[in-house]
Amino acid sequence: MAKTVLVTGGSGALGKALVTRFRDAGERVFFTYHKNEKNAKEITEKTGATAIQADLTRAEDVARMASSLQAQSESIDVLINNAGLTQVMPFALIEEEDWDFVINTNLKSMFLTTKAIARRMIAARRGVIINIGSIAGRRLLEVPVHYATAKAAVCGFTLALAKELARYNIRVNTVIPGMLADGVSSMVPEKQKQEYLKYCAAGRPGEMSEVAAAVFFLASDAASYINAQEICVDGGI
Amino acid sequence: MNRQEIFTNVRSCVAETVHVAIDNIREDSKLVDELGIDSIDLLDLTFQLEQRFNIQLSPGEFANRAKEKLGDTPFEIKDVYTPKAMEYIRSAMPEVPLAELPDGLTRQELPRRFRVATMVNLVEKALGALEKKNG
Numbered sequence: 001m002a003k004t005v006l007v008t009g010g011s012g013a014l015g016k017a018l019v020t021r022f023r024d025a026g027e028r029v030f031f032t033y034h035k036n037e038k039n040a041k042e043i044t045e046k047t048g049a050t051a052i053q054a055d056l057t058r059a060e061d062v063a064r065m066a067s068s069l070q071a072q073s074e075s076i077d078v079l080i081n082n083a084g085l086t087q088v089m090p091f092a093l094i095e096e097e098d099w100d101f102v103i104n105t106n107l108k109s110m111f112l113t114t115k116a117i118a119r120r121m122i123a124a125r126r127g128v129i130i131n132i133g134s135i136a137g138r139r140l141l142e143v144p145v146h147y148a149t150a151k152a153a154v155c156g157f158t159l160a161l162a163k164e165l166a167r168y169n170i171r172v173n174t175v176i177p178g179m180l181a182d183g184v185s186s187m188v189p190e191k192q193k194q195e196y197l198k199y200c201a202a203g204r205p206g207e208m209s210e211v212a213a214a215v216f217f218l219a220s221d222a223a224s225y226i227n228a229q230e231i232c233v234d235g236g237i
Numbered sequence: 238m239n240r241q242e243i244f245t246n247v248r249s250c251v252a253e254t255v256h257v258a259i260d261n262i263r264e265d266s267k268l269v270d271e272l273g274i275d276s277i278d279l280l281d282l283t284f285q286l287e288q289r290f291n292i293q294l295s296p297g298e299f300a301n302r303a304k305e306k307l308g309d310t311p312f313e314i315k316d317v318y319t320p321k322a323m324e325y326i327r328s329a330m331p332e333v334p335l336a337e338l339p340d341g342l343t344r345q346e347l348p349r350r351f352r353v354a355t356m357v358n359l360v361e362k363a364l365g366a367l368e369k370k371n372g
Contacts, residue, residue, distance in 0.1 A: 063295075115280075119280050119281070119284040122277065122281045123284050164277050165277065168277070168281075
């Protein structure tokens with residue numbers, strides 16, 4: 001039986017790869033997008049997934065998205081918290097509004113979405129939640145401080161949530177991509193890219209599909225004993 | 238739907254959530270201390286109630302209503318309800334004995350005061366609002 005999957009931030013580069021991977025496997029996929037309607041439409045046309053517009057930093061939008069989902073699907077089996085963004089900005093130039101913007105988009109959205117969707121998983125006594133972190137929150141790298149903070153917090157969110165939801169047969173894991181060939185990584189300045197590749201065992205940036213493959217595995221029953229983990233997909237660094 | 242019918246349905250949802258025999262659930266049963274409900278169970282319970290009664294229950298609604306009513310008067314300071322907030326809470330939660338709602342109560346302590354009747358009242362209010370909305 002096809003699983004129902006929700007991917008947040010589905011119109012971005014990694015979001016698109018995630019939607020495509022799950023659709024290729026015959027799963028029923030919903031994805032959210034905020035502003036990029038053109039991309040969302042293209043992904044819908046190409047994959048047959050269903051797009052839902054929402055600003056996930058707003059509780060009203062999240063409630064509307066969850067209601068829409070509930071009207072269209074009896075259950076949600078997999079939630080992938082992928083929505084997020086970064087700003088290339090040194091610490092000294094980060095202003096309060098930049099901090100709030102990055103923290104809210106990466107973290108508050110994850111909290112609000114998870115709270116709305118986990119209720120249905122709790123009721124069904126099953127589910128999988130996968131949070132997308134970043135190497136920026138794990139290694140000594142020249143990365144924006146607010147983005148690194150938000151992505152490091154994803155791991156704490158995963159651990160505490162996994163503990164609380166375990167008794168309802170809900171697994172929660174983090175996937176931590178390294179530098180990828182597209183998406184957020186495309187904003188990384190050349191100097192930092194070369195620095196990363198110098199220490200990366202694979203010697204190349206990762207592909208979106210390689211991260212999507214790890215997420216797909218974690219969402220599958222084959223990963224039934226993997227819980228509260230941080231899986232790095234970074235080529236070895 | 239009358240109050241008794243609402244209670245019967247709420248009781249059945251509570252029983253499903255915490256796996257307690259239905260006969261052991263009274264209107265004045267304490268959700269946390271007697272029935273063993275925790276915060277995640279509360280999410281589960283409110284979701285089940287929403288499904289059962291076809292209503293929307295927002296956990297933050299209670300605080301939002303109180304804040305609206307209090308206007309500029311603070312509702313809580315560092316997680317401790319203000320005396321004005323406590324006045325509101327006491328009037329909004331008549332099912333909880335006054336002795337359990339003293340001044341200085343914290344946000345973390347309030348859910349331990351919830352009774353099954355608290356849920357019955359919430360559902361009753363939500364059904365009333367829905368009826369009003371639908372004319």
